[in-house]
Amino acid sequence: MARQGAAPDSFSFDAESEARIAVIFAKYPAGQPASAMLPLLDLAQRQMGRVTGSAWVPIVAMDEIARRVGVAPIRVYEVATFYLMFNTSPVGKYHLQVCTTTPCWLRGSEEVVHACRRATGIKDWKETSADGMFTMTEVECLGACVNAPVLQVNDDFYEDMDAESTERLLAALKRGETPPPGSVKGRQTSAPEGGPATLTSLSFEPAE
Amino acid sequence: MAKNTAKVTVDGIEVEVPNGSNVLQACEAAGKEVPRFCYHERLTVAGNCRMCLVEIEKAPPKPWASCAYPVADGMVVHTDSPMVRAARRGVMEFLLINHPLDCPICDQGGECDLQDQAVGYGLDHSRYAENKRAVRDKNLGPLVKTTMTRCIHCTRCIRFSTEIAGVAELGATARGESMEVGTYVERALSSELSGNLIDICPVGALTSRPYAFVARPWELKKTDSVDVLDAVGTNIRVDSRGSEVLRVLPRLNEDVNEEWLADKGRFSIDGLKRRRLDSCWVRRAGKLQRSSWPDAFAAIEAKLMGLDGSRIGAVAGNLADAESMLALKDLMTALGSTSLDCRQDGAHADAAQRDFYTFNTSIAGIETASALLIIGSNPRHEAPLINARIRKRWLQTHMPIALIGPEANLTYDAERIGDGPEAIAALLRGRHRFADTLTKATKPMLILGQAALARPDGAAVLAACWKLAAATGMLSPEWHGFNVLQTAAARVGALDLGFLPGQGGKKLAGMLRGGVDVLWLLGADEFDTAAIGPDTFVIYQGSHGDRGAARADVILPAAAYTEKNGTYVNTEGRVQRGMLAVYPPGEAREDWKILRAFSAYVGCPLPYDDIDALRARLEQVNPVFARIDALPRFPASDRHGPAGDPDCMQADAFTPWIANYYQTDPISRASPTMAECTRVHAPATVQAAE
Numbered sequence: 001m002a003r004q005g006a007a008p009d010s011f012s013f014d015a016e017s018e019a020r021i022a023v024i025f026a027k028y029p030a031g032q033p034a035s036a037m038l039p040l041l042d043l044a045q046r047q048m049g050r051v052t053g054s055a056w057v058p059i060v061a062m063d064e065i066a067r068r069v070g071v072a073p074i075r076v077y078e079v080a081t082f083y084l085m086f087n088t089s090p091v092g093k094y095h096l097q098v099c100t101t102t103p104c105w106l107r108g109s110e111e112v113v114h115a116c117r118r119a120t121g122i123k124d125w126k127e128t129s130a131d132g133m134f135t136m137t138e139v140e141c142l143g144a145c146v147n148a149p150v151l152q153v154n155d156d157f158y159e160d161m162d163a164e165s166t167e168r169l170l171a172a173l174k175r176g177e178t179p180p181p182g183s184v185k186g187r188q189t190s191a192p193e194g195g196p197a198t199l200t201s202l203s204f205e206p207a208e
Numbered sequence: 209m210a211k212n213t214a215k216v217t218v219d220g221i222e223v224e225v226p227n228g229s230n231v232l233q234a235c236e237a238a239g240k241e242v243p244r245f246c247y248h249e250r251l252t253v254a255g256n257c258r259m260c261l262v263e264i265e266k267a268p269p270k271p272w273a274s275c276a277y278p279v280a281d282g283m284v285v286h287t288d289s290p291m292v293r294a295a296r297r298g299v300m301e302f303l304l305i306n307h308p309l310d311c312p313i314c315d316q317g318g319e320c321d322l323q324d325q326a327v328g329y330g331l332d333h334s335r336y337a338e339n340k341r342a343v344r345d346k347n348l349g350p351l352v353k354t355t356m357t358r359c360i361h362c363t364r365c366i367r368f369s370t371e372i373a374g375v376a377e378l379g380a381t382a383r384g385e386s387m388e389v390g391t392y393v394e395r396a397l398s399s400e401l402s403g404n405l406i407d408i409c410p411v412g413a414l415t416s417r418p419y420a421f422v423a424r425p426w427e428l429k430k431t432d433s434v435d436v437l438d439a440v441g442t443n444i445r446v447d448s449r450g451s452e453v454l455r456v457l458p459r460l461n462e463d464v465n466e467e468w469l470a471d472k473g474r475f476s477i478d479g480l481k482r483r484r485l486d487s488c489w490v491r492r493a494g495k496l497q498r499s500s501w502p503d504a505f506a507a508i509e510a511k512l513m514g515l516d517g518s519r520i521g522a523v524a525g526n527l528a529d530a531e532s533m534l535a536l537k538d539l540m541t542a543l544g545s546t547s548l549d550c551r552q553d554g555a556h557a558d559a560a561q562r563d564f565y566t567f568n569t570s571i572a573g574i575e576t577a578s579a580l581l582i583i584g585s586n587p588r589h590e591a592p593l594i595n596a597r598i599r600k601r602w603l604q605t606h607m608p609i610a611l612i613g614p615e616a617n618l619t620y621d622a623e624r625i626g627d628g629p630e631a632i633a634a635l636l637r638g639r640h641r642f643a644d645t646l647t648k649a650t651k652p653m654l655i656l657g658q659a660a661l662a663r664p665d666g667a668a669v670l671a672a673c674w675k676l677a678a679a680t681g682m683l684s685p686e687w688h689g690f691n692v693l694q695t696a697a698a699r700v701g702a703l704d705l706g707f708l709p710g711q712g713g714k715k716l717a718g719m720l721r722g723g724v725d726v727l728w729l730l731g732a733d734e735f736d737t738a739a740i741g742p743d744t745f746v747i748y749q750g751s752h753g754d755r756g757a758a759r760a761d762v763i764l765p766a767a768a769y770t771e772k773n774g775t776y777v778n779t780e781g782r783v784q785r786g787m788l789a790v791y792p793p794g795e796a797r798e799d800w801k802i803l804r805a806f807s808a809y810v811g812c813p814l815p816y817d818d819i820d821a822l823r824a825r826l827e828q829v830n831p832v833f834a835r836i837d838a839l840p841r842f843p844a845s846d847r848h849g850p851a852g853d854p855d856c857m858q859a860d861a862f863t864p865w866i867a868n869y870y871q872t873d874p875i876s877r878a879s880p881t882m883a884e885c886t887r888v889h890a891p892a893t894v895q896a897a898e
């Protein structure tokens with residue numbers, strides 16, 4: 001089966017990306033194009049996702065970025081491999097990034113992991129499901145511990161997850177739907193379940 | 209007025225160091241050794257190994273990385289306090305956590321910084337019971353062997369390749385526990401300086417591939433010598449055991465090679481054991497037959513008998529030492545011959561004045577230059593260490609550099625302003641703005657390569673370049689910016705000795721096609737031997753069975769550069785001496801002794817019985833040979849130019865001088881390592897050139 005994300009032989013930014021590149025370069029001082037390396041890596045990864053369905057940065061893309069920002073290719077390889085947000089190998093259409101750091105783990109991230117495995121057939125980290133839909137990656141704290149456990153799908157955080165909500169989410173993704181991100185328990189950002197418990201009435205009187 | 213030095217007290221010793229120094233340098237000035245892994249004098253400061261910790265009074269009370277801490281006036285430093293010792297022990301323990309305990313099978317053993325410093329700061333046991341990290345080895349090509357599990361991530365190799373070698377191919381990918389040093393996309397390092405990585409790697413992660421598992425450093429005899437595989441005159445140390453040269457390392461010489469050595473000089477030595485001529489051969493009935501010295505001499509004498517001197521010629525090869533060239537010249541003079549030539553490539557040379565054929569700015573002088581014009585040369589292949597100096601200067605100042613000649617990737621920006629003499633003419637007429645750049649520069653220089661001289665209009669090009677130098681302010685009482693880049697180690701010495709056609713003598717071209725009846729080749733293999741006339745009797749005196757020996761009628765086996773005491777003059781005109789490290793194989797003898805013996809055999813003994821007498825004769829012929837190792841800087845006091853008419857330059861473009869950096873002489877052609885490099889790089893160098 002032809003897997004999406006086989007390493008391409010060449011890479012060039014498409015018109016949509018090029019429009020962004022102009023904006024990106026404009027942000028940095030003249031003569032310092034290397035500053036644009038990170039945004040360009042991100043842009044390349046997004047373009048790959050948009051065009052091929054697999055958001056990753058192949059080596060040919062890194063080489064192209066090196067050329068655009070005027071550094072040796074190895075300097076781009078160093079940066080791209082340093083940041084875990086850049087995928088240096090192909091990923092599925094949905095990149096499941098499960099946080100297993102302590103707060104999420106205490107709140108049941110293992111359940112989420114098991115549910116992901118069950119629903120996708122993936123056995124181990126960094127694996128892609130047979131249908132090419134999902135890749136599962138273990139990530140460190142995503143900074144949303146207050147709504148732990150957290151499952152990040154591509155750019156979206158799904159919070160307050162458990163086995164059941166994970167399965168529901170993956171089923172929806174398989175159907176091609178994109179459920180709204182955020183707390184699956186319906187919390188308003190990180191407010192307590194069932195609504196805010198403090199600051200419920202607005203009063204601007206100074207406290208006694 | 210602000211002082212530009214700072215007074216620093218290190219362990220009670222007061223030293224005065226320039227502002228901008230770091231604490232580690234101050235400690236060294238005070239004679240205190242500070243252990244280090246990542247710090248290297250010639251590289252940028254990374255400050256990542258933390259081995260160089262010291263205590264600094266009044267600074268926040270913690271150990272400080274001395275290599276990355278600038279000195280300040282009145283600073284008080286302790287390099288041996290309990291805090292320092294504990295801190296270094298801690299660093300060492302962390303370094304050893306992931307370092308394999310494989311010293312017994314590691315080639316760095318005995319000259320490993322980690323080993324040495326573990327003796328000073330290591331624990332005698334490990335408290336780490338987890339699995340050690342293992343890293344997959346990288347393939348960096350035929351020269352550098354990797355054992356990346358040993359890497360301590362000092363990043364010296366990354367900085368060396370990026371900064372000094374100018375090929376940014378090594379890097380650190382991923383991070384933390386997963387960090388690896390390598391090229392990411394597997395490739396052989398495309399640098400002619402890659403062997404130096406082996407020297408700067410403080411541990412056994414990068415070692416010499418050809419030398420793998422060959423010897424331990426303490427078994428080796430170390431002999432000081434000079435590299436002859438290019439004309440830089442790199443100072444080397446020849447490490448030998450018994451009769452075998454096992455490795456060559458650079459010796460420190462700030463004026464020539466700093467502490468580097470180019471790959472050909474380092475790795476060609478396996479060619480010293482192959483294709484060696486170890487006995488005399490005489491051609492009888494069309495077949496070369498092994499023979500004795502007397503038989504060989506008899507065969508030559510029989511041929512010379514009654515022959516007029518004008519029918520005899522001699523050619524000196526590119527690796528010849530000055531002593532043997534002088535002995536050959538004296539012998540030829542005794543035989544009545546004036547047909548001498550040292551330029552197998554036919555390069556034009558004007559020996560009227562020394563600065564017409566030397567690198568007058570001097571190699572170290574490049575570091576003060578402010579603009580550079582390269583003509584018909586690719587210094588990266590012709591003299592990698594001179595190229596490294598140019599790069600060093602370019603990194604410091606981004607001096608403008610222009611190139612006239614074929615496209616080349618020189619590791620610095622060089623604007624290509626033409627490919628042949630017409631570009632020189634344009635500069636002379638002031639028609640190109642780079643002429644302006646040169647004139648405005650305070651210290652402009654030009655480098656003239658052999659590719660521009662070894663052509664029919666060589667004299668015109670030489671004269672034109674001198675004229676250009678004069679016109680753009682390169683020749684002044686304070687500065688000499690006119691440089692000829694030689695590529696043959698023997699060349700400047702030969703020109704100093706006048707190993708050139710004398711009165712009525714022939715050049716090499718004139719000796720070919722029957723121009724002489726007897727042709728004496730002193731290690732001369734770099735010309736088309738098929739052009740020698742079929743009836744010419746050829747004597748090949750040399751070390752290797754290469755082109756010259758194949759055509760010879762008599763072969764006289766001689767010593768290679770590691771097997772004799774010899775004097776060489778580098779492209780700057782610096783006279784240096786190499787010492788005998790091992791004895792020549794079999795019947796082979798030192799060249800001058802062969803010539804001296806032959807002269808006695810034919811009854812006109814050369815007037816020197818030992819090398820000292822011969823060296824006295826060298827000095828007599830040219831006093832420059834008395835100035836060993838020194839290079840007095842000669843400003844351009846005499847502005848009189850070399851002979852030649854600049855208007856006679858032809859239109860043909862300059863061609864590349866060296867087709868394959870790795871094989872340029874009989875030794876490197878005999879070397880399997882160089883053959884492997886050729887296989888790997890010859891196509892790659894073409895690609896890398898873009």
Ligand code: SF4
Nearest residue numbers: 359360362363365409
């Ligand atoms: S390979 Fe050697 S020089 Fe390079 S980072 Fe590792 S230890 Fe340092």
Ligand code: FES
Nearest residue numbers: 099104141142145
């Ligand atoms: S631990 Fe999972 S988001 Fe912080």
Ligand code: FES
Nearest residue numbers: 244247257258275
């Ligand atoms: S030598 Fe100072 S941190 Fe490595």
